[in-house]
Amino acid sequence: MPRDRDRGEEFARPIRRLLVALLVLACLALFLVWRIDSPRVERVRAQVVDAVVPRLDWMMAPVTGLAQLAGDFRSYQRIHEQNLELRRELQQMMVWREAALRLEQENAKLRDLNNVSLDPQLTYITGTVMADSGSPFRQSVLLNVGGRDGLIDGWPTMDGIGLEGRISGVGQTTSRVILLTDTSSRIPVVVQPSGQKAILTGDNSAYPLLDFLEDRDAVRPGDRVVTAGDGQLFPADLFVGRVAQGTDGRLRLRLAADYERLEFVRVLRSRMVEAIADPGGLIVPVTGIEPPPPEEAPDLIGPPLPPGFLVGTSAAPATPPEGVPSD
């Protein structure tokens, strides 16, 4: 009894217990709502992040700057080795440059022959990285561009060289990029010389998996991998990386984008994104369950043939249903 702290507030304890139970239930309810109707709660999340993170910038920017300064300073210490290394690399690069010049001329000639024009509608916005996901289980970064700059959910992001991820969650002034290494990232890709299609599956490691390959033998380490442009997700032919074989024998991807130091990120204005507005309904075929009534085949005698047997055209075209979340 003497250690009973709130003797005088005996009446308050059941109320407190009730408050605790209500709070826990409210949290669990929020979690369930998120699991059921994720897009709406994710929009709330984007707004929360939008309200909080830019206000932390005054504190985070100097600390980040100092840490990067320290990193740079460490790299000065081994400047001599780096110098030698660079000379060696420069020599190799001279060889490559010759090769590149030759290829460029050849390429220009071929382009001229083919009358190819690159997609002029693929413009981009550049943002800087404000924060990362803050958790070892999630791979994403927060950019300082948002709905104010016209960003839309689903746009691809690159650094100068390769694909990095996609926009998922747009606030007024911030937006989140889910990196290709995140466990929820799935991107349709094409392996270049063989034309094999695959799904690039993030698994929280630095080298995402190459899944659903049709013919594994046609793919070898070192092959170029670009986006496929399937599923109305990304424009085709964005460079993603090169195939590598993991120690477990599975095919993985060495990403072309430099994840070591994501600082400036290009957001491509893709024209083919699909807005995710609802949690997604059942996936049912929208057209053509009923095959067209088979024409009477007076010449044939016997049991009626199954529909679609006579003419190849009566099979319903597999149109993707609308409103299915693409991720």
Add this chain to the structure above:
Amino acid sequence: MIEARPPKTQPWSARITYLALAFVLLAAALLPLNTVPRSYGTPDILLGVTAAWAARRPDTLPILVIAGVFLLADFLFQRPPGLYAALVLLMTERLRRRSTRLRKGSFPGEWLAVSLGIAAVGLANHLILSLLATPQAAIRFTLVQIILTIALYPVITGVAHMALGLRRPAQGEVDALGHKL
């Protein structure tokens, strides 16, 4: 002559200390220093700090503050919102109920109780997410995170004791208004 000093930790200052610490830890985790996936889990220092507060000075840790801090963390860290917060609330309530008994015992007893709580939170979180088929990282990350957080607990309490004055109240200690702690 030694004058009678008021107890070192006033409830309000301890509350503000906790909030400031939580704020700093949240911001520190968000610093964009490492965007390459790590092959290990990192300790959840915020959870360790909260457990230390709940085990030592539960009177300075209002439940609304815990709920607010962890919901914000859920939103900022891309975790499924609400689940982790609910589990942490359950853990702190358990520690709070046991805090008077823990106070009389030794530090290993407190460490054990807190370790059980931290492990339960991590494993329950992983289990529920797998049951609901939410995409998540492999379980070894969760295990490493639990072990590191537990291993860091003495460090956290040590630092909190020295720097922030978070200590277990002595038997019969009273606060400024004469209430028993």
